[in-house]
Amino acid sequence: VAEHCIGIDLGGTAVKIGLVDSKGKIRDSIQIPTGSGRTAEAIGESIVLGVERLAKKNPKYPARAAGIGVPGFTEPSTGTITFIPNIPVLEGYPVTRRIEKALGLPVFADNDANNAARGEFLFGSAKGIRNFVFITLGTGIGGGLFLNGDLYDGYKNYAGEVGHMTVVPEGRVCGCGNYGCWEAYSSVTAMVKRAKAIIEKGNQTRLKKYYPDRLEAKVIADEARKGDFIAEHVFSEAAKYNGVGIANLINTLNPEAVIIGGGVSNAGSYLLDRIRHFTQIYTVRKSWEAVDIRLATLGNSAGIAGSAALAFMKTR
């Protein structure tokens, strides 16, 4: 059996394709533009060409399978993408079967946060942990639940939609139509929006110099660390609602670990400390004592390595 798998990270602007070994190391990778306005068929075709190019460049490392990570939902048995808001032309398109047929390899597709959870289990900070929750803090908030040693996908593969957990009934408006969702408080989008609103009210803050276009999670975290009051407030407010959301998951699932990934996790221990404090406040004691909250380790390679992890786990 070949010890490599292909990981395909299907993003709104680019498709990243990597050749990944059984330890999670990305041996080689390429990136192709997703291309707005292209047909589903054309996108599928460029993915096939990309994988073939990667295979040709690396003849010593044949892949045994490929995994696709989708920012949305898939139908596991057919591999059809059912929901993908960034590339809606792919909805209803059997991308998985299309690629499988062209490549002659088994191909699998799943939600990107689910795949990132698989990646952390095989290669990252959840190695050997049978019950954990993976949370990705980025533009939105996603989750992957790993229960009894495997990814838990629910009745129709929609499990882990934790970003739309209500943390403040009738709170901030969310893109989903509800009010008070976790991601309306703790996503990068929410933090930036909150910082902008505060700046626009005239508060004194060093964040002003990044307003409006360079205001992002990294500068908020950096200025917070340097003691800017408003940056600290925005960051801690987001961390507080991370605490509520994560505590609710811990109380419900009693996991051994919670793994924090996504762009915000680049803030490292500054984020982790705050999340730990807030989560403890809202968690029942026994489950708190049983859990460890830690950062994901795959970082920027989570997309490719996670998609490859799906392929590894489905063909072992």
Add this chain to the structure above:
Amino acid sequence: VAEHCIGIDLGGTAVKIGLVDSKGKIRDSIQIPTGSGRTAEAIGESIVLGVERLAKKNPKYPARAAGIGVPGFTEPSTGTITFIPNIPVLEGYPVTRRIEKALGLPVFADNDANNAARGEFLFGSAKGIRNFVFITLGTGIGGGLFLNGDLYDGYKNYAGEVGHMTVVPEGRVCGCGNYGCWEAYSSVTAMVKRAKAIIEKGNQTRLKKYYPDRLEAKVIADEARKGDFIAEHVFSEAAKYNGVGIANLINTLNPEAVIIGGGVSNAGSYLLDRIRHFTQIYTVRKSWEAVDIRLATLGNSAGIAGSAALAFMKTR
């Protein structure tokens, strides 16, 4: 293999013991007082005597195993009760092994809400459903998660502590030390407390005639149904936070069904209608469309039948 199991419902005031057939029918049952001030050893001894008495009365239906339902936590491998606030003398006592030894039957113990979930799976409204959430709305709020065809107990057997999910950060004080827990809004205790506070402020309501000692979930539901404004308000407020809590579980776990049990579920369709409306408000559309919310069917027999279901499932 004998087609009967013993179900033991360990309550704060009484221990109920029943002989249950493989369809969930309770053939015979007895009840013994738990007895305050008794030693763990004495309580264990009366349970053994109770089971023996039941066996002697029903020689045609030998039991193949016994299950115990505990209002608290157990350590699954040893059967030791680790937390039982109503009968603290039992904490640390290996009640399961003690009874097993005396009876010569395999004996299992688990949290009562987990067992009620098993009961609904084998005998009740969750028959054949592989992914569902069981919620018990009573003095407190408990839960049992049934995932991938089996009870999910988490890393240390604390999963399903849904009553302490935070539904209103910094909201009403909860006995657990946190603020804003679901059970501080939607348990019977919370509803009665809320009704009393409103009566004490002088609001006009037919609930006054039950104040203070006969104010309970049933009369609040009855008067609400008859159109009393305050009773309707108290009942709907509790139902709203049931909606938030249940929606958070649906968004996270994408179950096929949510089963509502416990004393409050006696309010029947009046409760169910309200829970369905509120839950839909807070649930993501796809997971909402996949789920059915329904009432538990075991009712008052949930304690005995659920405990027996544990025994059936562990010995099949």
